[in-house]
Amino acid sequence: MKYILMMNTMKAGHGVPGWPKKDLQAHIAFMRGLNKELHQRGELVSAEGLSFPDQAKLVKAGKDGTPVTDGVFAESKEFLAGFWIVDVDSPERAYEVAAKVSAAPGPGGAPLNMPIEVRPIMSGPPPEML
Amino acid sequence: MNLDATSETLLRHLAPQVVGVITRRFRDFASAEDAVQEAMIAAFTQWPKEGIPENPRGWLIQVASRRMLDQARSEIARRERETAVAAEAESAAFTLEIEADMDPDDTLILLFTCCHPALTTSSAIALTLRAVGGLTTAEIGNAFLVPEATMAQRISRAKQTIKASGVPFRLPSPHERMERLPAVLHVLYLIFNEGYASSIGVHLQRLDLAREAIRLTRNTKSLLPDNPEVTGLLALMLLTDARRAARTGPDEELIPLDRQDRTLWDRGEISEGLELLTTALSKGSVGLYQLQAAIAAVHDEAEKAEDTDWPQILALYELLKRVAPSPMVTLNHAIAAAVVQGPAKGLELLRALDSDPRIAGHYRFDSVRAHLFEQIGDREAAIQHYRMAARRTTSIPERNYLMTQAARLTEE
Numbered sequence: 001m002k003y004i005l006m007m008n009t010m011k012a013g014h015g016v017p018g019w020p021k022k023d024l025q026a027h028i029a030f031m032r033g034l035n036k037e038l039h040q041r042g043e044l045v046s047a048e049g050l051s052f053p054d055q056a057k058l059v060k061a062g063k064d065g066t067p068v069t070d071g072v073f074a075e076s077k078e079f080l081a082g083f084w085i086v087d088v089d090s091p092e093r094a095y096e097v098a099a100k101v102s103a104a105p106g107p108g109g110a111p112l113n114m115p116i117e118v119r120p121i122m123s124g125p126p127p128e129m130l
Numbered sequence: 131m132n133l134d135a136t137s138e139t140l141l142r143h144l145a146p147q148v149v150g151v152i153t154r155r156f157r158d159f160a161s162a163e164d165a166v167q168e169a170m171i172a173a174f175t176q177w178p179k180e181g182i183p184e185n186p187r188g189w190l191i192q193v194a195s196r197r198m199l200d201q202a203r204s205e206i207a208r209r210e211r212e213t214a215v216a217a218e219a220e221s222a223a224f225t226l227e228i229e230a231d232m233d234p235d236d237t238l239i240l241l242f243t244c245c246h247p248a249l250t251t252s253s254a255i256a257l258t259l260r261a262v263g264g265l266t267t268a269e270i271g272n273a274f275l276v277p278e279a280t281m282a283q284r285i286s287r288a289k290q291t292i293k294a295s296g297v298p299f300r301l302p303s304p305h306e307r308m309e310r311l312p313a314v315l316h317v318l319y320l321i322f323n324e325g326y327a328s329s330i331g332v333h334l335q336r337l338d339l340a341r342e343a344i345r346l347t348r349n350t351k352s353l354l355p356d357n358p359e360v361t362g363l364l365a366l367m368l369l370t371d372a373r374r375a376a377r378t379g380p381d382e383e384l385i386p387l388d389r390q391d392r393t394l395w396d397r398g399e400i401s402e403g404l405e406l407l408t409t410a411l412s413k414g415s416v417g418l419y420q421l422q423a424a425i426a427a428v429h430d431e432a433e434k435a436e437d438t439d440w441p442q443i444l445a446l447y448e449l450l451k452r453v454a455p456s457p458m459v460t461l462n463h464a465i466a467a468a469v470v471q472g473p474a475k476g477l478e479l480l481r482a483l484d485s486d487p488r489i490a491g492h493y494r495f496d497s498v499r500a501h502l503f504e505q506i507g508d509r510e511a512a513i514q515h516y517r518m519a520a521r522r523t524t525s526i527p528e529r530n531y532l533m534t535q536a537a538r539l540t541e542e
Contacts, residue, residue: 001524002275042253042284045276087276089250122526123275 002045002087002121003094007101007114009081019107026105034100038086043097049082085121094118133178140186141173142345145264148190150236153299156198159243160289163261165197166190170264235301237262238353242302244288245314248295253288254317255324260285262349263342273339274324311354315363315419318347322367326374340371361410362420368403369426372396384527388435400430418454421446440469457489465498473505493522497532504539513539 019027031049038044056079058070084101088094098118103111133141145166152162169190183189244258256274259265271281302310325339347364354360376390407423425446432438447463460483468476480499489495500515516536520529 039280040283040287042256042280042282042287044280087252087274087280089252120524122524122529 001089001091001094002085002123003091004119004121005084005086005094005098005101006117006119007081007083008078008117009114010078023105023107023109026109030104034104035084038084038097043086043088043093045085045087047082047084050080053079091118091120133174137177137182140182141170141177141190142264144187144190145170146237146240146262148187148194149240149261151191152194152198154236155195156202157299159299160286160293161198161201162194163289165194165201167260167267168197169193171266174266235353237349239299239301241314241350241353242307242310243292243297243299245310245317246292246295246297247310247313248291249288251317251320253284253291254313255321256281256284257288258317258346259321259342263346265342311357311359314350315359318343318350319363319366319419321346322370326370340367340374343367344371356413358410358413358415359417359419361406361413362417362423365403365406365410366419366423366426368399368406369423369430372399372403372430378527382527384531387429390435392433392435395430403427403430416449416453418450421450421453425450440466444470457483457486457492458494461489461494461498468502468505473502476502477506491522493519493528493532495519496522500532500535509539509542 035044035047038047059067060070062068084097086094086097088097095118098116102114102116104114106112148169149159149163149166152165153159156162172193173186173190177183240262241258244261245254249257256270259270259273260267267282267285268278270285271278274281276284301307322340322343325341325343344364344367347360347367351357351360351364372395373387373390375396376392376394377385379385403423404427407420407427410420411424425443428439428443428446444463444466447459447466450459451463460479464476464479467479477499480495480502483489483495496515496519500512500519503509503515504512513536516532516539520532520536523529523532
């Protein structure tokens with residue numbers, strides 16, 4: 001079963017670039033270690049971090065279909081900071097990984113307790129037999 | 131250049147035998163399996179260029195043994211001392227031409243090793259496909275849409291688990307074999323199911339897991355010819371695979387059994403499946419796979435959907451409910467009862483599943499109820515359950531189908 005784990009961060013509070021060096025390094029090491037662990041368990045399909053929200057563009061089709069870009073979505077409070085796609089044996093295991101991600105260390109080493117959205121990936125027709 | 135189909139079949143057939151020989155010789159299943167994988171990859175690249183060696187099996191054994199020796203040597207260099215394994219490896223180098231240590235049961239031992247009860251099903255499947263099926267890690271990763279490196283890790287972890295469990299590389303005792311056979315058959319069944327469920331156009335380049343499962347089960351049957359459940363499983367696969375060409379439409383939409391063009395069904399697979407099923411059933415002990423095969427056979431034997439012998443299917447599900455009870459069996463039993471005794475009876479039987487956490491949130495539970503509510507004329511309940519099922523399925527073709535059903539009823 002494949003799941004996507006989406007890490008949503010509050011846009012207003014996203015102060016990662018401003019963290020003390022020690023905390024930043026601990027956070028990076030945690031994420032590296034987590035990805036390594038998922039890989040070693042044979043569960044990691046992919047993991048991507050996304051650029052900061054100020055790099056995002058909102059695109060719509062113009063009159064002739066050409067792209068019209070806009071600035072970032074100022075009204076939204078949360079943004080997608082990154083995601084993991086894992087292939088695991090049960091939904092419980094996906095939640096376990098999500099909880100681990102959620103508790104990534106933040107400033108002062110305290111767990112961030114970020115909300116992680118876990119959703120099954122539509123991965124083909126289900127078994128027809130028994 | 132690619133290897134032709136005949137040579138590829140030969141290579142796959144030899145793979146488990148070679149894993150057996152190397153494991154026996156070096157007494158290390160995990161490394162032996164890796165070494166054979168490397169030998170297989172070498173064969174895939176070298177044979178098309180240099181031609182098939184005169185003794186393909188000997189060639190694979192030699193290449194795999196060399197890998198084992200290289201590994202043992204670097205191990206020595208690292209530790210700067212001789213180990214028992216390395217000493218054994220050296221002596222083995224001089225006996226390469228001798229194949230007396232070949233054991234016809236090796237493939238069977240491997241199958242029992244790979245379908246080890248300590249493994250999760252996904253790792254047992256991956257390891258079985260590689261060690262017994264002779265597939266490359268890349269092919270297996272591709273079949274499950276998982277990166278090759280991830281699949282390699284999954285296989286390597288599985289082997290570590292087996293190693294830690296301390297089970298020796300030998301054929302389990304007859305008693306133990308009977309105890310562990312269900313796990314082996316379950317893995318083969320899941321490989322087939324994965325292949326059957328995903329044999330949809332978008333992933334045409336994916337390896338045909340259903341065919342691979344049939345091949346492995348055929349192999350297993352030749353090793354355990356008298357076991358009715360092994361024969362029953364092969365029959366079930368063939369009787370199901372026979373409908374492959376008819377089960378999807380031009381736009382990859384799923385076509386339910388009662389609307390399939392039955393002229394597209396593979397008659398060869400059906401008659402072979404029926405024959406196997408008859409043999410299995412004559413042996414007396416009826417099990418889970420024989421019963422499922424018998425149900426598939428009743429469907430396959432009907433020339434038109436309306437000719438289907440539903441009372442027979444209902445009786446078989448009643449039997450299956452006793453032999454191997456599960457919520458899915460209860461669900462299918464209710465479907466058969468709805469056809470024979472009316473949709474109200476079906477809905478009544480389904481109420482037994484209302485409080486069963488194993489299926490309560492499963493889309494099929496809702497989709498069956500939607501169909502039955504539609505049949506008794508409760509349009510509102512049908513729409514509600516079609517929508518609920520559409521929300522719960524993880525299959526896009528299935529979701530499209532269910533949403534269309536709900537939309538159709540809403541507009542009626």
